[in-house]
Amino acid sequence: MDQSLLAERYFDNAATTPVDERVLREMLPYLKDGFGNANSIHEPGRRAHAAVDLARSRIASLIGAEDPSQILFTSGATESNNQILRSFSKTAVSPFEHSSLYETAIQLGGDILSNDGLAIRVPESMYDLASLMTVNNEIGTIWNPRDLSKIARFVHSDLTQAVGKISVDVSGIDFASFSSHKLYGPKGVGALYFQGELPQTLVIGGEQENGLRGGTLNVPAIVGFGAAAEIAADEMEASFKLVSLLRSEVLDGLSACSDWRVNGGTDISPYILSISFLGVEGEALVIELDREGFAISSGAACSSHSREPSHVLRVLDLEEEWTRGTVRISFGKFCSPGSARQLSASLRRVVENLRRMISA
Numbered sequence: 001m002d003q004s005l006l007a008e009r010y011f012d013n014a015a016t017t018p019v020d021e022r023v024l025r026e027m028l029p030y031l032k033d034g035f036g037n038a039n040s041i042h043e044p045g046r047r048a049h050a051a052v053d054l055a056r057s058r059i060a061s062l063i064g065a066e067d068p069s070q071i072l073f074t075s076g077a078t079e080s081n082n083q084i085l086r087s088f089s090k091t092a093v094s095p096f097e098h099s100s101l102y103e104t105a106i107q108l109g110g111d112i113l114s115n116d117g118l119a120i121r122v123p124e125s126m127y128d129l130a131s132l133m134t135v136n137n138e139i140g141t142i143w144n145p146r147d148l149s150k151i152a153r154f155v156h157s158d159l160t161q162a163v164g165k166i167s168v169d170v171s172g173i174d175f176a177s178f179s180s181h182k183l184y185g186p187k188g189v190g191a192l193y194f195q196g197e198l199p200q201t202l203v204i205g206g207e208q209e210n211g212l213r214g215g216t217l218n219v220p221a222i223v224g225f226g227a228a229a230e231i232a233a234d235e236m237e238a239s240f241k242l243v244s245l246l247r248s249e250v251l252d253g254l255s256a257c258s259d260w261r262v263n264g265g266t267d268i269s270p271y272i273l274s275i276s277f278l279g280v281e282g283e284a285l286v287i288e289l290d291r292e293g294f295a296i297s298s299g300a301a302c303s304s305h306s307r308e309p310s311h312v313l314r315v316l317d318l319e320e321e322w323t324r325g326t327v328r329i330s331f332g333k334f335c336s337p338g339s340a341r342q343l344s345a346s347l348r349r350v351v352e353n354l355r356r357m358i359s360a
């Protein structure tokens with residue numbers, strides 16, 4: 001398939017996004033002549049260091065951080081989430097968190113907060129650190145992590161599905177995690193924002209990042225992350241308008257289809273659309289749509305190899321027949337209204353065919 005058509009029919013942007021051409025162009029010199037180690041004091045090192053500094057400022061500015069030094073580069077949100085949870089002893093995370101917080105909290109003996117539908121119940125106990133994501137990766141629900149400041153000395157938020165998509169301001173949050181590849185940057189690089197108290201070091205073995213993370217900096221990836229942040233800041237509004245339109249196209253196209261529902265409540269990011277269809281398997285829909293050239297997901301990409309519903313769908317208390325028929329459509333700036341209309345038509349046809357086959 002032609003590359004631009006592939007991106008146009010790619011509706012799994014919450015799993016990862018294609019790299020923007022402009023990002024790639026900024027990265028390439030640092031894979032060639034700009035190969036210096038950002039921690040060396042000679043000219044090639046200083047050049048790499050300056051490029052990392054620029055990226056750090058661009059990223060700090062995108063999330064409203066007061067100072068670029070509050071951005072610690074990591075390999076991605078998974079590492080940032082692990083690092084922050086390991087930095088405190090009495091922790092609690094929401095039941096909707098990505099597995100890099102949810103599973104880590106369980107393994108480390110942290111608490112999982114309980115919920116009333118989509119509302120987080122605020123317990124009596126006090127924690128050192130509590131974590132609530134700003135946008136959920138499966139159902140798109142938006143929360144305000146500051147609500148947890150009543151129960152914790154420090155508040156962390158996973159901003160992975162929010163940064164570059166909706167306007168984000170980290171004031172009032174102590175720590176935040178996010179990844180470059182969700183905003184058209186390269187994979188394997190992300191950040192941990194911190195304010196005040198420093199998180200504990202997870203990767204030991206060098207003076208890089210002020211001793212907070214050992215290992216030679218991945219300069220080309222960091223440069224790409226910074227370029228992606230700059231572009232996202234410039235294009236956020238236009239992109240938000242486009243994805244809102246794409247979302248309406250898909251929903252309008254389904255209006256004649258029966259027995260389906262949208263999950264996630266009323267305050268939802270337009271980038272993520274979780275739909276459940278009665279009487280079909282989400283996985284079958286993903287496979288059939290893939291045959292028609294569309295990429296969607298049957299849940300979080302990280303758990304889509306499992307046949308079990310994700311912990312997020314489980315805590316939502318959907319009846320099992322709805323949970324089974326759940327798919328996630330996630331929009332991006334390379335999708336077009338035409339491709340959204342085609343996706344919706346294919347989805348409706350596939351759902352109806354599968355239902356006919358099952359009832360025959």
Ligand code: PMP
Nearest residue numbers: 076077078098137158160161179
């Ligand atoms: N948190 C959220 C909300 C995510 O959507 C993801 C990616 N699916 C991650 C964390 C992990 O990001 P990465 O795989 O880049 O470490």
